[in-house]
Amino acid sequence: MADNEDQTLAVKVGTVALTLAAGWLAQKLVSFVWARATGHDAPEDLDDEEVGIVSAVSFAAVAAGVSVLARRYAGRSAKGLVARLTSSTS
Secondary structure (H helix, E strand, C coil), rough: CCHHHHHHHHHHCCCCCHHHHHHHHHHHHHHHHHHHHHHHEEEECCCCCCHHHHHHHHHHHHHHHHHHHHHHHHHHHHHHHHHHHHHHHH
């Protein structure tokens, strides 16, 4: 039972670490692609009056979509990585 709890804790810690890293990387990627595609820096404050509504909604949709993909990939990768590590040490 302790091994199962250790594995569950390892999966949770791994998932959190990979999710944070994936989120940071996704943010950087979206900002870079946005700047290249639009010629403008990515909006930092979507409530700013200088940011157009179309630009704000478009950026929010793209950022949210990439965030979901990154989170799902990170979760699956963490589980697979922990499974490989725990099976090789057993």
